[in-house]
Amino acid sequence: MGEIIEIRWHGRGGQGAKTAALLLADAALGEGKHIQAFPEYGPERMGAPVQAFNRISEEPIRLHCQVTNPSIVVVLDTTLAGTVDVVAGLPEDGIILFNTAEEPAAIRKRLSIKGLKIFTVDASGIAKEKIGRDVPNTPMMGALIKVTGLLDFDRMLEDNKKKLTKKFRNKPEVIAGNIEAIETAYQEVKSE
Amino acid sequence: MGKTRMAKTGNEAMAEAIRQINPDVVAAYPITPATEVMQIFATYVADGLVDTELVPTESEHSAMSAAIGSQIAGARTMTATSSQGLALMYEMLYIAAGLRLPLIMAEVNRALSAPINIHCDHSDTMGGRDAGWIQIFSENSQEAYDNLIQAVRIAEHRDVLLPIMVTTDGFIISHAMEAMEIYNDKDVRDFIGTYKPLQPALDYRKPITVGAIDFVDYYFEHRRAVAQAMTNAKDVILEVGREFGRKFGQEYGFYEAYKLDDAEVAMVCLGSTAGTGKDAIDNLRKRGIKAGLLKLRVFRPFPAEELAARLSGVSQICVLDRSDALAATGGPLFTELLAAMYEDRSEHKIINRIYGLGGRDIKVEEIEELLSAQVSAAAGGKSIDRIAYHGVRE
Known part of the structure; x- marks a missing residue:
């Protein structure tokens, strides 16, 4: 059994946590990795806290239990941190990435986080500027690749371009906007 | 192809x-x-x-x-x-x-x-x-x-x-x-x-x-x-x-046997838990416990003779049922397997653990714990519940 990387996405219904997990898994599959992507299903509705999960491995994945000890957490909406335990199950050296304009040190202080590697990126700001609305999921993927080195960035970008082209055939501006957003977030993500 | x-x-x-x-x-x-x-x-x-x-x-x-x-x-x-x-x-x-x-x-x-x-x-x-x-x-x-x-x-x-x-x-x-x-x-x-x-x-x-x-x-x-x-x-x-x-390229039969040939303890289950179970079996083997798994694929018709023959040499069997027959006799997979094993002359201890109702998660460590508890009970000559509910607050 090889090492399986587990990721948890926190978001609010409608922000694209599930889509982000699916896109990431699909991109990892494109690099020949074994993958799983699944959301947590409860009484979801717009704005309610939701979670989605990824498993990525070089070896086939047979596990079908829930992810409770991820090594990476992505928070699409930092206001969730007050009501949801976003660091639950993370190991001492775990990675947590927030969508916020704040600096990692400010987040650490404000949320009293001990240990962990904290990263921040203003994915909502980037999305509003590049895509025209607050859809932080694709830029967060760019930032995630930067801080984890999970996938080859250029190949992931290429893969996303292909998928977005298929989905938004009649809206080329959405495709370009998403790609720019991913690239910008990749450049702008901040560490402590 | x-x-x-x-x-x-x-x-x-x-x-x-x-x-x-x-x-x-x-x-x-x-x-x-x-x-x-x-x-x-x-x-x-x-x-x-x-x-x-x-x-x-x-x-x-x-x-x-x-x-x-x-x-x-x-x-x-x-x-x-x-x-x-x-x-x-x-x-x-x-x-x-x-x-x-x-x-x-x-x-x-x-x-x-x-x-x-x-x-x-x-x-x-x-x-x-x-x-x-x-x-x-x-x-x-x-x-x-x-x-x-x-x-x-x-x-x-x-x-x-x-x-x-x-x-x-x-x-x-x-x-x-x-x-x-x-x-x-x-x-x-x-x-x-x-x-x-x-x-x-x-x-x-x-x-x-x-x-x-x-x-x-x-x-x-x-x-x-x-x-x-x-x-x-x-x-x-x-x-x-x-x-x-x-x-x-992938052949299918009534069941899939995983590390069962020399197993002293085996879990029997249906569906996705088999995947989680395989990781548990590997971990148990690393700890020196000869564990194996039988995933039943075909429940109807129930391949009774084939299952009895395949599990004949396994002394400890834990049947994991993701449903309860509410019959006061254990889950459906357990009762059917028990009937199938009746005529087998080897000595078996077959127990039933009903788990995961309504989507309750079952983890690798939980399966490891179930099988290792059965092995320790057998080694120590201690009694163990024949039918029990796993992962429920009661």
């Missing part, structure tokens, strides 16, 4: 299999977590990718009734459902089997009400286990896809002619994306072949009566024939599983 590696959820995999099967008729009513199977398939119908007549009905009872009528007429017919939907079909399930109709169902396992719950357990299909339907369980998306393709050949075989349901675990598989291989349309269509109904009701040159009354004079003979068909299905399932292996 051409194969394409893709990321698909269990529901997408099932919908893809139905597209490739290209049934004449599909009749269905939506229900979580199976809804997506039909939602995706309906887009294939709308896009003209299949020749199927899709019949949206007002209830699952009507869906199964429409499917029965269409199959009687001579059309290859499929449906999909879950949980309460399957329960609402209950009356018609027996009729499909009694009329010897090779209907094919994609079933997504979900708990039954009450309390209302949308998550996975196997209570729904277990409710129909004596209805005369062949029942095949799947560990993951790949198996759901492979099993549905094989289902066509099994159900329509002249020695069988029984309805068949292929199941996946609700949400755990149905809504989880995994890597899998999709075969070429042509290869799948060559494998399943063209449907040639034995006595289509719409053949006006040979008029027949279907569903006529059958009292003390012939009812028993007809039910005896249904029982024989279920027995015959055993050979057909193995034959189709072997041919599938030759054509697509």
Whole structure:
């Protein structure tokens, strides 16, 4: 059994946590990795806290239990941190990435986080500027690749371009906007 | 054989299999977590990718009734459902089997009400286990896809002619994306072949009566024939599983044995838990415990003799049931396996752990703990509960 990387996405219904997990898994599959992507299903509705999960491995994945000890957490909406335990199950050296304009040190202080590697990126700001609305999921993927080195960035970008082209055939501006957003977030993500 | 590696959820995999099967008729009513199977398939119908007549009905009872009528007429017919939907079909399930109709169902396992719950357990299909339907369980998306393709050949075989349901675990598989291989349309269509109904009701040159009354004079003979068909299905399932292996690379039988040859303790289960279980078995082996796993694929017909033979040398057996028969005798897999092992002369300790009802998670460490506790009890000569509920607050 090889090492399986587990990721948890926190978001609010409608922000694209599930889509982000699916896109990431699909991109990892494109690099020949074994993958799983699944959301947590409860009484979801717009704005309610939701979670989605990824498993990525070089070896086939047979596990079908829930992810409770991820090594990476992505928070699409930092206001969730007050009501949801976003660091639950993370190991001492775990990675947590927030969508916020704040600096990692400010987040650490404000949320009293001990240990962990904290990263921040203003994915909502980037999305509003590049895509025209607050859809932080694709830029967060760019930032995630930067801080984890999970996938080859250029190949992931290429893969996303292909998928977005298929989905938004009649809206080329959405495709370009998403790609720019991913690239910008990749450049702008901040560490402590 | 051409194969394409893709990321698909269990529901997408099932919908893809139905597209490739290209049934004449599909009749269905939506229900979580199976809804997506039909939602995706309906887009294939709308896009003209299949020749199927899709019949949206007002209830699952009507869906199964429409499917029965269409199959009687001579059309290859499929449906999909879950949980309460399957329960609402209950009356018609027996009729499909009694009329010897090779209907094919994609079933997504979900708990039954009450309390209302949308998550996975196997209570729904277990409710129909004596209805005369062949029942095949799947560990993951790949198996759901492979099993549905094989289902066509099994159900329509002249020695069988029984309805068949292929199941996946609700949400755990149905809504989880995994890597899998999709075969070429042509290869799948060559494998399943063209449907040639034995006595289509719409053949006006040979008029027949279907569903006529059958009292003390012939009812028993007809039910005896249904029982024989279920027995015959055993050979057909193995034959189709072997041919599938030759054509697509993965052979299928009644069960999958994992590290069972020298196992002193083995878990027996259905569905997705087998995947989690395999990781637990590997961990137990690293700790020096000779553990193994038997994943049952075919629950109906129940391969009793084959299971007894395969588990004969295993002294400690833990049967994990994701449903409760509420019979005060343990879960359905446990009681059936117990009966199957009765004539085996070796010494066994067979215990039952009912787990995961309503989608309650089971982790690798929990399975390790269950099996190692059984091994330690046996080694220390201590008694251990024969039937117990795992992972419940009580």
